[in-house]
Amino acid sequence: xxxxxxxxxxNRLVNHGPVILVTSQFxxxxxxxxxxxxxxxxxxxxxIAISIAKSHxxxxxxxxxxxxxxxxxxxxxxxxxxxxxxxxGRDIDxxxxxxxxxxxxxxxxxxxxxxxxxxxxxxxxxxxxxxxxSVFVGEVLAASVEEGLFDGCWKLDEPRAKSLHHLxxxxxxxxxxxLEAD
Amino acid sequence: xxxxxxxxxxNRLVNHGPVILVTSQFxxxxxxxxxxxxxxxxxxxxxIAISIAKSHxxxxxxxxxxxxxxxxxxxxxxxxxxxxxxxxGRDIDxxxxxxxxxxxxxxxxxxxxxxxxxxxxxxxxxxxxxxxxSVFVGEVLAASVEEGLFDGCWKLDEPRAKSLHHLxxxxxxxxxxxLEAD
Numbered sequence: 001x002x003x004x005x006x007x008x009x010x011n012r013l014v015n016h017g018p019v020i021l022v023t024s025q026f027x028x029x030x031x032x033x034x035x036x037x038x039x040x041x042x043x044x045x046x047x048i049a050i051s052i053a054k055s056h057x058x059x060x061x062x063x064x065x066x067x068x069x070x071x072x073x074x075x076x077x078x079x080x081x082x083x084x085x086x087x088x089g090r091d092i093d094x095x096x097x098x099x100x101x102x103x104x105x106x107x108x109x110x111x112x113x114x115x116x117x118x119x120x121x122x123x124x125x126x127x128x129x130x131x132x133x134s135v136f137v138g139e140v141l142a143a144s145v146e147e148g149l150f151d152g153c154w155k156l157d158e159p160r161a162k163s164l165h166h167l168x169x170x171x172x173x174x175x176x177x178x179l180e181a182d
Numbered sequence: 183x184x185x186x187x188x189x190x191x192x193n194r195l196v197n198h199g200p201v202i203l204v205t206s207q208f209x210x211x212x213x214x215x216x217x218x219x220x221x222x223x224x225x226x227x228x229x230i231a232i233s234i235a236k237s238h239x240x241x242x243x244x245x246x247x248x249x250x251x252x253x254x255x256x257x258x259x260x261x262x263x264x265x266x267x268x269x270x271g272r273d274i275d276x277x278x279x280x281x282x283x284x285x286x287x288x289x290x291x292x293x294x295x296x297x298x299x300x301x302x303x304x305x306x307x308x309x310x311x312x313x314x315x316s317v318f319v320g321e322v323l324a325a326s327v328e329e330g331l332f333d334g335c336w337k338l339d340e341p342r343a344k345s346l347h348h349l350x351x352x353x354x355x356x357x358x359x360x361l362e363a364d
Contacts (some may be wrong), residue, residue: 015218016347016355017199036197039219041233042313049231049317051223075361082363128310130319131224135231137312153349165198165347165357167335170364173198173357179257181264181352 001147002103002119010143011040012153013072013118014048016175018163019081021071021100022050024061025110030102032094032113033058034085036166037133038070046140048122051133057090062136063127067108070138072118075162075174080115082170107141117146117161153178183329184285184301192325193222194335195254195300196230198357200345201263203253203282204232206243207292212284214276214295215240216267218348219315220252228322230302233315239272244318245309249290252320254300257344257356262297264352289323299328299342335360 005013014020019036037051048070052059062068073081080098087094095102102111105121112119122138149161154175156162162174187195196202201218219233230252234241244250255263262280269276277284284293287303294301304320331343336357338344344356 012350016349017218036199037221037223039221039231039233041219041317042315044314047313049221049233049312051221051231078361078363126312128317130231130308131229132226133224135223135310135317153351153353156349156355164361167198167338167360168194169335170362171335172361172363173338173359174361175347175355176358177355178349179260179346179354179356181260181354 002144003147004142004144005150007046007140007143009152010046010120010140013120013143014038014070015040016163017165018072019166021073021081021084021113021116022058023069023071023110023113024058024065026061026065030095030111031058031061031089032084032100034081041137047125047137048120048140049135049137051135053133057088059134062124066124067110068122068138069105069108069110069112070120070122071113071116073164074117074160075164077115078164078172081164117149119144184326185329186324186326187332189228189322189325191334192228192302192322195302195325196220196252197222198345199347200254201348203255203263203266203295203298204240205251205253205292205295206240206247208243208247212277212293213240213243213271214266214282216263223319229307229319230304230322231317231319233317235315239270241316244306248306249292250304250320251287251290251292251294252302252304253295253298255346256299256342257346259297260346260354263346299331301326
């Protein structure tokens with residue numbers, strides 16, 4: 001079950017730098033792309049930035065539709081995450097192939113990914129060509145989490161709250177415990 | 183001891199989403215700011231983006247000087263990281279107060295932080311006002327690591343290679359082991 005969280009807390013879903021699965025929908029096609037390059041960029045308004053290679057299919061889908069969803073996978077989705085990061089939606093239906101399933105979003109057209117533990121629905125606010133990528137800045141319209149895993153921060157004592165972080169190539173890592181600073 | 187790594191691998195130092203300590207130098211002052219909001223944004227050229235609140239001292243120092251260094255702290259620097267993220271360099275000398283020490287950079291004026299395990303020297307390529315922050319895009323001029331901790335990816339079997347990741351407030355986490363995708 002999903003529960004909504006305040007838009008003002010959406011940055012906390014990705015603040016620790018996990019890989020994300022970005023979903024987009026344009027001209028009857030739906031796509032998923034795995035991205036390690038994401039960061040919140042503003043609190044008021046709540047804005048999230050993602051960087052997508054200009055050559056990627058999702059680049060033109062997000063540009064064309066003006067919407068995208070950020071989905072946070074947990075460590076159990078390692079093989080799906082790597083699959084969606086190493087294949088192109090130009091040729092295949094990544095939902096069908098990966099076994100990931102759709103969940104309707106509240107405020108945007110692209111579906112969420114049911115198996116993910118965090119969801120941020122974004123309307124494209126601006127886009128900046130930067131080197132061989134474009135940085136897409138999305139205004140957060142809604143955010144939700146898998147029930148029981150988030151209480152303002154991810155509850156890492158719960159194994160299902162553990163995200164994936166991309167080291168490079170086919171290597172990933174996942175968070176250990178929570179550390180409290182003085 | 184530090185060893186240089188190819189600029190083309192600099193993204194791998196921050197790809198997994200660690201907090202960073204950004205150093206800057208402007209008008210005889212040197213500063214450190216802790217940032218969770220960072221991401222690589224391009225391979226060719228190698229570009230790194232950081233987001234700094236418009237109200238912060240480092241914002242105007244990076245804008246004014248056109249240079250910054252990204253330093254990757256490890257888990258042993260938790261208290262210094264939190265200190266540098268919750269104080270302003272307008273009032274204090276964060277190097278003196280935190281006990282962190284400077285190391286000359288190769289290509290830029292701001293010093294590196296000797297105690298950190300990764301270093302990326304950047305020349306400001308562009309800056310974008312986005313909400314209540316600015317996104318600074320830096321071109322990577324040089325990158326280096328603490329010897330023995332990086333071989334194209336962080337060697338997380340070595341405890342000193344473990345970074346810090348910010349969950350929110352005073353809560354952080356650090357990576358567990360390396361996971362290999364099929």
